[in-house]
Amino acid sequence: MTTTPFQNASAWIDAENAQDPNHEIYQSKTHPKELLYSNRMYQRLMDFHPNASEAVQIASKAQHICRWKIARESYPMDRVGYLKWREDLKKFHAKTTAVILTKAGYKEEFIARVSFLIEKKLLxxxxxxxxxxxxxxxxxxxxxxxxxxxxxxxxxxxxxxxxxxxxxxxxxxxxxxxxxxxxxxxxxxxxxxxx
Structure with a gap:
């Protein structure tokens, strides 16, 4: 059975987030924190806007992809440090997702759109x-x-x-x-x- 680029990208995003060393207990089960967040984002998007484009669907799943790899503590613990951390995270999430989408066979234009969304441009x-x-x-x-x-x-x-x-x-x-x-x-x- 052939899988679509979307199914492959989703599975690979989940696989990345499943490696989160931080865990959260939800409904008596332990979950990798960012995998749980990603699933919550996707589920909420589909409940709220079931006709959302494929780009938004992927952006929702990849919003915090591998977030644990850039620790808040590695930046100054003030407002400036916090904003820099957030900005660097957005770029990191977009780049990490772009690699996965390239591997899944998406075109450059689509990948650029997903990056645009993850970086929350033109809010x-x-x-x-x-x-x-x-x-x-x-x-x-x-x-x-x-x-x-x-x-x-x-x-x-x-x-x-x-x-x-x-x-x-x-x-x-x-x-x-x-x-x-x-x-x-x-x-x-x-x-x-x-x-």
């Missing part, structure tokens, strides 16, 4: 970049907000929620409000957004 202006950003924010709010709440004080959390909200589209906002938040977190979100 708010490019529809697909915005779609990907909405999915990133939805996945954060659904799965990663709660651990953040336990690490940071209320004011910092309100700031994080507001920044997340401001990156999203109106449709993204509507989708976010359907998430099954804990009563405490819902209260925090409403407070942050002045609802």
């Amino acid at each position: 708010k202006k490019d529809e697909e970049t915005q779609l990907l950003e909405d999915v990133i924010c939805l996945v954060f709010l659904e799965y990663y907000l709660d651990p953040f709440v336990h690490k940071h004080d209320r004011e910092k959390m309100k700031n994080i929620i507001l920044k997340t909200w401001n990156k999203m589209s109106e449709i993204g906002h509507q989708e976010a409000l359907k998430i099954n938040f804990s009563p405490e977190n819902l209260e925090l979100i409403k407070e942050a957004l002045g609802l």
Whole structure:
């Protein structure tokens, strides 16, 4: 049975992320952290926008590919260091994915488009970049907000929620409000957004 370039690329992205030495326990099972994130991104994209293009689908899966290879600690632990780390990560994720897509037989134009999306270029202006950003924010709010709440004080959390909200589209906002938040977190979100 022949496999499509998309199936091959997906399998290879999963294989890379499965090597993550960091693990997360979810539903009583241990998962490689970035593989779990990648699956959550793809699933959320398909639930939110089932007609998403192949480029967005791949970008959603590869959003954090091999993220553990560039440690936050290898940059200065200040705002400038954080922004530089984030910028370098985007380029690294795009390059790592481009190698896989070349191997899968995709054309240069398609690979450039996926890189464009992973690097989140023209946010708010490019529809697909915005779609990907909405999915990133939805996945954060659904799965990663709660651990953040336990690490940071209320004011910092309100700031994080507001920044997340401001990156999203109106449709993204509507989708976010359907998430099954804990009563405490819902209260925090409403407070942050002045609802």
